[in-house]
Amino acid sequence: MTEHIPPSDDPRVAHELLITSTMPLVGHIVRETMGRVPSHVSRDDLTSAGLTALVQAAKAYDAERGVPFERYAATRIRGAILDELRSVDWASRSVRRRARDLEETRTRLTSALGRTPSVAEVASALGMSVEEVAANEDDVARAQILSLHGATTASLDELIPTRAPSPEALLEHQEKLVYLAEAIEELPERLRIVVQDYFFAERPMADIAAELGVTDSRISQMRAEALVLLRDALNSQLEPSLVQPVGKEGGCASRRRESYFAAVAARHAESARRGLTVVEASRGQYDEAG
Template sequence: MARTNNHDRVKEFDKWISWKEEGCKEAEAELVERFLPLVTKVANRLAIGLPNNVDKDDLISYGRFGLLDALNKFDHTRGLQFETYAMWRIRGAMIDGLRENDWIPRTVRDKAKKIEEAYNILEQRTLRTPTDEEVCQYLGITEKEFQQVIYDTSLSTFVSIDEAVGDEDEQKTARHSYIIDEVTPRPEAVAESQSLKEVLTHSIDKLPEKERLVVSLFYFEELTLSEIAEVMSLSPSRISQLHSKAIFRLRSSLTRFKTQLM
């Protein structure tokens, strides 16, 4: 099996050389066909938990542009895994497409921002993870209203990792750029990235048990939310809510991290 995989990698690398260095269009077409299933894979993961008015076919359409962009920008000489690089590009293209078509209303973004601020302020006050009841009390809403806000902002929590870190006047860097870097990082960038990983690791460890499990299964085990729902014997909508709350808590940690760098 190992030989077959190694043989496939050699053949794939030959195709990169044929296209990038020799201009072979046939090799380009073969690479596109080879990695096209990545678009569907990313669309299936992103579609879970999104509002019903988001059409998965639209996600796939946006994602194809992301795949082509990834193929054109990928440096095959660096020995990196194209799949990892491409999935971020594909996901980013899907999210850009959603934004351009106003899938996320301003009111939803405002609600998401208020919840994120509530988690941030309450955690600094209490030096622990705030409960839902405490967040509700701070925002002056009922728990039912809070859960509705969490549901309405589910799309925002999936988008958040691609949003820029920085103020309007700063050069913006997407959060995932700390994890996936397209160029050789500077020493200070390596230190900053390591610090961010430590912040996220600590923040994930502090999450309530169910939220921590959802984050682990979704981002590390790469299960879909529907698969996680089966594992945890909960409804997909409940898993989506747990995911949303976890991301709000993690975003508050990222905000504090950014403030410390300034």
């Protein structure tokens, strides 16, 4: 504990001792934070922010206030790390806004055309180039990787709770993970390959496109289509009111979606009957991705 550091007559030495003796605290807070944020967040960036805050805390610390330095520094370090996360999350918020625009446009066109629109059609409807839509969908897909690992779409502030999740929240989280694994398994084969290879095996889009004999743009479209299906499949089981209709009621596209939702529900019922855990339910996709 830093309050037991031997005093030094040299202020510079005392200052350095205060910092070096408390550096492990930065590592502890960073490790604690990394367990609660998306995998794309850089550990090095958080560590750098934490160490900078530690140095600033040592400069500003006033022992006469009676607050132990470690407690004071921990508050400054956590604040700096949260600021760093917020600076990352601004992109996530803009990505989510673009995701809503793309989704609304794609849903509207699907309903009007009776089929999934092409990237060019979506681009034309939004007044964008095909390249801009593809780039936006790449950003959206990266932002949704967290969802594919069973987390929420909440902001990073909400992903760093001050209290442990309740048993009810843990059970709900577990159920969502199981449904997600089952929904991936029930995707049409080519969409399932795209999801498994892109998100779990982390293969480049160009490699997946070459394997399936399609263009990179088509892979981007398939990935977006799969994410919409996965979202709606989970909602169909957990929040039916959130499922948005696609195409004409009773039409071919609508029937395919309903058949897919029914398959996910049937697989989940079988998993529940057999008492499968989320790891067992998702073993197929992870094994294939590996």
